[in-house]
Amino acid sequence: MARELRPGQRKYSPGSIAADAVLVGWFIFSLFPLVWMVLLSLKSRSEQISTYFAFTPTLENFGTVLSDEGTRLTSVNFTEALLTSVINCVGAVIVSLVIGIPAAYAAGRWKYRGSNDVMFTILSFRFAPELMVIVPLFIIYNQLGIFDTNVGMIWVLQLVTMPLIVWILRSYFQDMPAELEQAALLDGYSRKRAFLMVALPLVRPGIAASALLAFIFAWNNYVFPLILTGSRHTPVTVAVTRFLGGGGQAYYNLTAAAALIAALPPLLVALSIQRYLVRGLSFGAVKS
Amino acid sequence: MATLTLSGLTARYDRTTALHGLDLEIADGEFFVLLGPSGAGKTTTLKCVAGLIDDVGGEVGIGGRSMTGVEPYERGVAMAFESYALYPQKTVEENLASPLRSGRLGSWTPAQQAERIKQVTTTLGIDHLLKRFPRELSNGQRQRTALGRVLVRPADVYLLDEPLSHLDAKLRAAMRAELTQLGEMSDTTTLYVTHDYQEALALGNRIGVLRDGKLVQVGTPEELWTEPADTFVARSLGQPEMNLLDATAVDGVAKTAGGVEVGVPAGVSGPVRIGIRPRDLTIGTVGAGGSADGADRLTIAGRVVLAERLGRAVELSVDAHGDRIIVVTTDQKVHEDDTVELSVERSAVHIFAAAEPGQDSERIGAAEPIRVAEVER
Amino acid sequence: MTVTATETGTAQRLRLSSLRKTYTARGREPFEAVKGIDLDIEPGELVALLGPSGCGKTTTLRMIAGLETVTAGEIKIGDRSVGDLPPGKRGVGVGFESYALYPPLTVRENLAYGLKARRAKDVAQRVDAIAERLEMTELLGLRPANLSSGQKQRVALARALVRNPPVLLLDEPLSHLDAAQRQRVRRELKVLQREFGYTTIVVTHDQQEALSLADRMAVMDAGLIQQFGTPDEVFDRPANRFVADFVGEPAIALVDGRTEAGAVRIGDAGALPVPDGIANGKDVVVGLRPQDCHLTESGATESGAGLRATVRVFENLLEFGLATLDLPGVDVPLVVQVDVTVRDRRLPERGDTVTVAAAPDRVHLFDPTSGERL
Incomplete structure (x- = not known):
């Protein structure tokens, strides 16, 4: 690697050491909640509210969360909640991709009167506070009979996943030279085949990255399932909070363990497609 | 093979007009070059012909048939893009086979495809690259592959x-010479876009000079060279570009600030521009030749300010009493600070209308001899 | 100089x-x-x-x-x-290829920046002087985003020059x-x-x-x-x-040859005279610049000096012409620059047989293995 003198490069001085110390301090402070949660998940019931770091670690909590004991405490089967979350989020991402890829392609390729307004509207779904629409949605869901169903959740999660996928993929399609498809048109392919043959394979990294991000956002969503699901199709985000008890006993150690289990699937997905993700998140990666 | 006709071709992008009513007729088998700077509308013209641009005004005709509403693949055109537009996920072979496999350009059995591809890649000297991906090719090889994708299929217009x-x-010069040798190129109507005047002069049966979406001049290379329609065309051809000296014409004689005098065509008076190509000027030392043949040659005395080597030739910046004139010569005995006498045939001295600095103006004609009677008067 | x-x-x-x-x-x-x-x-x-x-x-x-x-x-x-x-x-003053102008600053501020960093006096005068010298006074108030690439290059140059x-x-x-x-x-x-x-x-x-x-x-x-x-x-x-090979355009032709008495033989095309002092019977690489070769129609010179060649392509670029020639027994084409400004001269055409000559001091000989000039 080339060694160049960069503007930021300097010798150590008392000032710079102090600045580094502040940064390290901030780093520890930011990381603390996560550390605390891991510690908490390893504590026994009796130790859960102590603030001492010395305790006897146990993995018992994780077992409890996943067992009938957990179901008894919260009246929600956590394993089923995990499955529900997977179904909802995968479903939401698939639906978003099926509709979002053509939408992003159109948005990236064609400019027409008001095309920017349409894109802004789509993005504004991400800006809008979920609480704003939750009451009308609750009423609509009840009347349509999709309250506490997977279909209902997949539908509502579109608000989370679709704008993300459309926006990320649009910039991919914009970065991809239109001449590639034009060449395919001249080679005798229809627009649809040109899209499938040329454009789609080139945005694969973008599809992977946006799908993963959408999956994580959908997975972490709390407000929609809190209001729009009952006890049959509770996803993990809601299930986790049940361990805090509804007026009764609060199980902080179990909550922490449940939260850690809930955090696992997105992490695994992210690690498995890390290669795509790094390339995909740096926009414009299509051009060589 | 077919003729190509553009009539009133107009194209708009957002609010800007890229083409302002282009009219052009290209004969069957002609090699026509569109020359112009970037942004002149060259690529837009090609894409209009190919049918890749929507909302085009006017009409494109290929082989006498109007192309309005005809899909790109039904127009019988093959196009090579500046960006090459090779499919990155396909090998060279698959790229070349793509037009043959689409099913819309005739049906080809795998054996026929292979034979056709073999033929084209051998001609272009890329037959050893068939299994490579575009990213594994050099620029020259990519360019050949893109050209191959054009040649591999039957087309009326390239x-x-x-x-x-x-x-x-260097590769450009070699490929330019090679292009003219391709049999397919010489038989098929070709519309070729470039900003390089040497390519245009070397390749074109005719050249159209494009500026700001308008055709400034259409003609053979010789016509454009000897009688450029305006200073834009004159400056577009030749490197270093044509010298333009501001002058004022009085009584049939144009005189520059530095005292260069040339006769102008009858009826011209007021401010004009005198245009002389750097390679049309020859060098003599002052006093050697005199101006005995002053009738058909214009002579200008000046001092060499800069002598810069271009290769075998030397480019001189000559200060002629305030007029700055660029000369290209192969005479290597001229040095800086030498006083020289430049001379040029009168027929190679162009008279253009005057214009603001940076603006282009029309050609009026060639310089005339100064009639003695007028000088005395 | x-x-x-x-x-x-x-x-x-x-x-x-x-x-x-x-x-x-x-x-x-x-x-x-x-x-x-x-x-x-x-x-x-x-x-x-x-x-x-x-x-x-x-x-x-x-x-x-x-x-x-x-x-x-x-x-x-x-x-x-x-x-x-x-x-x-x-x-040292440095002008970068990428210009490296500070985008939020005007041209004047860009030029003054280095001077101010050194606490120079008369900053304004020096900036004005260099701007006038480079004919860019009217650009001083603009920001880099509003400049053409040519202007940016000039500003980058001025910034390198202003510190003298x-x-x-x-x-x-x-x-x-x-x-x-x-x-x-x-x-x-x-x-x-x-x-x-x-x-x-x-x-x-x-x-x-x-x-x-x-x-x-x-x-x-x-x-x-x-x-x-x-x-x-x-x-x-x-x-x-x-x-x-790197210097000169159109590029020099580099072909294999073999020296003999006072000449170098190239393929089956003939021989060109070379300066004295070159060993006989040596394999060499011969460099011929397009500008240093002269074409004559075959038959005009029967003296035997020169290379016989066939015209593969002739390009008339009006400033000059370029003939790409095939030499018998040589697989690299030879490009020769031809003067096309002479009136009434017949220009070469595809298929013509021609003779190529070059002055001895314009025939460059290189060692085939080391590449050094002989």
């Missing part, structure tokens, strides 16, 4: 967009 | 001795970008560093500027060894200009450089730019200087095959 522009100077 | 001494007396001699640069990345082979180069540049001289990308020319420039550490060797400006000084204290540095380093100063602008700015740059008398190094990959700008030029390849000399020397007496 559209080539700056096919040599990404190559280095 | 004589170098005029400067009135300001700021010009300084620049010497590089055994300058080396090795990049060592963890887990990789060390990469030698510059493999020991020596250059002695006179005060006020303009030297071009010419070479293909990756030849080490920009690395050399950056080492002189202090933007790159020196692995070994010495850089002297005047009598000072500057190798260990930070960039700001070396007395004894040594001026320019990295591809003309690369972003269009052909016509490049010619104008090139002449302007040369006049300015003469007038101010800076010792100047210009890095370029464009052989014509180097030939026309430089008092002397150093042709680099693979981290080494292949030849250092005036443009005339480099063009007319290329030190090796690489230099011959």
